[in-house]
Amino acid sequence: MASPASSPLRLIYDVRVRAVLYQVVAVVLVVGIGLYLFGTVSRKLAEQNIATGFAYLSRPAGFVISQSFISYESSDTYGRAILVGLLNTVWVSVFAVILSTVLGLIVGIARLSRNPLLSFLALIYVEALRNVPLLLYLFLWYALIVAVFPPVREAWQILPDVFLSNGGLIVPSLRWSAAHTGVLASVVVGIVLAFVVASIMRSHRVVSGHARAAWPFVLLALFAPPLIGLLLFQPDLVVNWPEKGRFRITGGLQVTPEFTALLVGLGLSASAGIAEIVRAGILAVGRGQWEAARAVGLHDRQTMRLVVLPQALRVIVPPLTSSYLSTFKNSSLAIAIGYPDLVMVSNTTMNQTGQAIEGIAIFMLVYLGLSITISLLMNWYNARVALVER
């Protein structure tokens, strides 16, 4: 410790003071560079008479988007068009994440199989997908879909009123209304409720030691809300049948080849990485755990579910988070194969308005926001499965 008589200069030799000083200098530098860049760009843009600011977001977009989850017309604003693109990005990414997790789990366990053929096939799958850039796979899947399936005018009718062609898969759908949305919400409530009931029953069983059949309560929790929803909202069941037109099949629900190729591409490529993560997680659990589980009389499935996977999850979840983040960010390759995601809509917007810096800023904010959201969710989950020291 410095004596009170020492000069302030002596402070520099204090480790803690120096640590704080470095931090302050770093922050000042970063903020300074940021301000300098911002100032330079603003000045240059003003010099070149280039309009700046986000005012353009409220101007009408004037272009159509082929897939939208909210009502969107070409007379709507650029802001709304970008929102449509964002929803499409989230939509395809969520499905790709689910697909990759399921596939990854299966393949990861197959890699550990004692059956040499199965584990070899899983190895081939993983290596083939991990070592080729995703973009090439997207081109491949899209080319396959477009080349293998017939043109719309010669669409295959695989079931009555279900058509398959290179224009996509078309199935009959319900004419959607607010009432349907209400029923859908009640189904979601039912699923959540069923989970809650199941976990309450389970903890009750653990505490009391009495095994009581839980399934009637779970089923009741699952089906009661949708039934109440049906009675409450009374949706009309108007079926929207597909009809063959001169060029396309209209009506019904359409799954486009662009969406399918992107989903398959993202899902498969990510699943290879997840398979390796799962394998690492399972291998990280010591052999002793397996043997101990057998010693107390658990059979293989129970051992996996109750002993090995809970411990493996501690290793699996952190790298899984970064795999999910990559999947979300890789969805921006959609533009290459014609899926109308955030990047496509923003590119069109940037071109029509010339506001590139603002467009890129929106990209950065949106992808940053999505990434942080996923990280927070996964970290919360990780905290739940992490080792609790007692």
Add this chain to the structure above:
Amino acid sequence: MFCKLAAIGLAAAAFSVFAAPASAQATLDAVKKRGKVLCGVSPTAPGFSYADDKGVRQGFDSDICRAVSSAVFGAPDKVDFVPLNTNVRFQGLQSGEVDLLSRQTTMTFSRDTSLGLDFAPVVFYDGQGLMVSSKLGVKSAAELSQSAVCILPGTTTLQNLEDYFKPRNIKYEAVVFENPDEWRNAFFSGRCDVITTDRSDLASVRAIANDPKQYVILPETISKEPLAPVVRQNDSNWRDIVSWTVNALIAAEEYGITKANVDEQLKSKDPEIQRLLGVNGDLGKMLNLDNKWAYNAIKQHGNYGELFERHLGEKTPLGLSRGPNQLWNKGGLIYSPPFR
């Protein structure tokens, strides 16, 4: 630690400074000092700008750049070509990465007013068209209700289509591709019924089809696409050089001056030709160039008509007719102001 941070900071600051000339009227000085014109062109657009089998840029747009090089340096090859895609072309020009954009760019009100750009005279009057497979038996764009359309983003194409179809109550599915190869393949494989872009571009798409006769370009032209070279705003001298180089090529065709006869034309009695070719007057000096500026451009590349026939005309794979790109006194729109 501290030194490292400072170094990173300085490096970032150095990178952030735009390469653009600081003051107006500076482009010509910068070009002369560099000894090269930096010209932004399309990466691959058959007929307009593409790399031939020797890796040399060829095409109508590329030759406009070379004509500017001839006017400034008296030599046709003092050009560095910078391929720019539709998304970054304007930023490339604004930031000084190129001195001139000659890449099938449509002159529009908003581009001229809000992007810090100026347009030279129109070098090609184009318009958006629609192409379909002839098997469909479609005769007009009015029949295209409920069709799927393959589109490239980044231009005014998507908006034009909507502007044309909406008032006519035609519903359609727009499939937008960033990558031109995917865009063409999707159309050829029947994923879309219709492909749309500028008519000149449709001709080049048809030219690479397996069987070009299978496709018809519909008669409707659904937009005006006047393609013109672009320069930065607030540099009148450079804008004049690019504009009058284009005009000189047009005027040369009008007066019958060709690559082959330009030396004989030096003896012409026509005062306008004398001024244009630098025999009399100081037109070059007024542009801060040599008085032989236009003579060099014509001598090294030919006149407007020769450029057109060499890259886009009936004898090329694109096989475009002159149409609106014929001279004004032959029923077209191509017109140069007088040289006096």
